[in-house]
Amino acid sequence: MCVIKNSLGQSHDIIMKVVKEGDHVIDATAGNGNDTAFLASLVGPSGRVYAFDIQEPAIENTRRRIRERGFEERVVLIKDGHQNMDLYVQEKVSAVMFNLGYLPGGDHSIQTRGQTTIAAINKSMELLKKGGLITVVVYYGGDSGFDEKNQIMEYIKTIDFRRFTVMKTEFPNQPNCPPILICIEKLFP
Ligand SMILES: C[S@@+](CC[C@H](N)C(=O)[O-])C[C@H]1O[C@@H](n2cnc3c(N)ncnc32)[C@H](O)[C@@H]1O
Numbered sequence: 345m346c347v348i349k350n351s352l353g354q355s356h357d358i359i360m361k362v363v364k365e366g367d368h369v370i371d372a373t374a375g376n377g378n379d380t381a382f383l384a385s386l387v388g389p390s391g392r393v394y395a396f397d398i399q400e401p402a403i404e405n406t407r408r409r410i411r412e413r414g415f416e417e418r419v420v421l422i423k424d425g426h427q428n429m430d431l432y433v434q435e436k437v438s439a440v441m442f443n444l445g446y447l448p449g450g451d452h453s454i455q456t457r458g459q460t461t462i463a464a465i466n467k468s469m470e471l472l473k474k475g476g477l478i479t480v481v482v483y484y485g486g487d488s489g490f491d492e493k494n495q496i497m498e499y500i501k502t503i504d505f506r507r508f509t510v511m512k513t514e515f516p517n518q519p520n521c522p523p524i525l526i527c528i529e530k531l532f533p
Pocket residue numbers: 372373374375376377378379380396397398399402424425426427443444445446447448454455456457460
């Protein structure tokens with residue numbers, strides 16, 4: 345096992361430091377349900393995971409995954425865009441995970457987009473409690489994801505440094521556009 349993990353592995357490691365049993369958290373891109381199940385395991389039976397996706401196959405895959413793990417009671421599945429998360433989540437949350445791009449094994453034309461992703465990150469920053477964390481794994485390469493990546497990279501430079509610490513990973517010697525992890529930690533409400 346390597347010490348330096350890829351962006352997805354690093355997102356899980358840092359989320360584990362922040363999320364405690366009983367917390368409420370958001371999976372902004374449910375997909376095949378891996379991150380939803382991961383978050384559900386961290387919040388325990390008294391916690392709650394709000395999981396968003398815009399497409400039915402992703403909601404169904406996530407439903408199956410959480411049923412297999414016995415996590416139905418602690419997960420709220422929402423078929424809507426993460427840019428509308430404030431319509432469903434009223435309380436403060438300790439973490440929001442974004443895993444961008446398209447559903448693996450699904451329709452590649454249904455993918456996250458810069459404008460809606462940035463709107464959702466903005467809403468996540470307001471829903472976060474002090475000390476809470478947003479992780480965004482950005483996929484780009486081939487013919488997709490470049491516009492979204494460029495928009496997000498410009499956007500994160502504008503986040504108020506007095507309220508949030510922002511960090512991003514780089515793997516400068518890796519070929520083929522390795523995914524980038526962005527972390528946003530809330531310092532002040
Ligand atoms: C890379 S997959 C997520 C993988 C997932 N986290 C997992 O663990 O399996 C990206 C997902 O984002 C979803 N998506 C695209 N636009 C969205 C939006 N505006 N709101 C919520 N989900 C969206 C896609 O349908 C796709 O299922």
